[in-house]
Amino acid sequence: MTMVGLFWIAEGDVYVGAKPSGLAAGARLTPEGVVALGDKQAGLWPWEDVHALSVEDAPVKSLKRNVGVLVDLALTVGLGGGDEAPTMTLRVSGAEGDTDLTVYTAAATGYSQTEYELSRALLSRLTQGAGTLLTTLAAMAEWGRRHEGGTPKTSDREALLRTWTDLND
Template sequence: MLHIGGVELRMAMVGLFWIAEGDVYVGAKPSGLAAGVRLTQEGVVALGDKQAALWPWEDVRALTAEDVPLRSLKRHAGVLVDAVLALGLGGGDEAPTMTLRVTDAAGGETDLTVYTAAASGYSETERDLSLTLLSRLTEGAGTLWTTLAAMAEWGRAHEGGSPGAAKREELLRHWTETADA
């Protein structure tokens, strides 16, 4: 759990996803007018000042993430600074971003900005599993609803903040398998 301004926030980062009390985001959950993307049963919801939009799932053909920052020794050295910036508590620089590309039924592509949830970057395994999961969400309604429901349910039940790397990978594998069912 995270406490900000006396408010308790139940959330967890699992791969490229931020899960907060049953809501599933790609990247960090945005606040205010910050850019972000929420995945709902209805569709892909772009949030923020310059990218507010909704793509119903029946119109989404592909979801891909670009510019995903990978963990490195240099990034580990700046974890605390990055975390402070990601929470909006620092000055000048913004938290790192990545791009979520939505390909629609007409073949059009829209690039959406999302802030990363991992202050020191993501492991290659978490990135790869997350990209597979994003791809599976576009394979049909049954896959989509089952997978999002499993992710949301885990988020509502989980109270301990972000799990360790092995547990995050296990969850991503499970949700990918759920998508296969």
């Protein structure tokens, strides 16, 4: 399993946010469409019905956020608090309106601003037509099958996102 920007790529499957486990919420991007996963959400939005994809509430790294994470960690450990993972929202916009899906973040301290922006651009590209969509998802899945077992460093993740965003240009 590998994190690249807002995406989690595992064995050729592409998720927005972390790959869900058990009944946890999540969203998978397939050649057929966006699939909602988890106990409290379900559904398939075929690509021809998806006009836009966006992510809300993604944790982006900043000094203030890093200090907040350390404070939260200290309070959680010191007070015996829970270990609830942070979530963000994947908004699927279609002809029938918007649907918000909950996905878990994969970056403990947040995503870099560049990774966040490149990921948003990539999500936008996925809604620009079947050719772009299928080529991009196939490239992401193939990369994931070849690179199991570790998240690349930030500069490599940003380079991958740029490559996938520039496909078909």
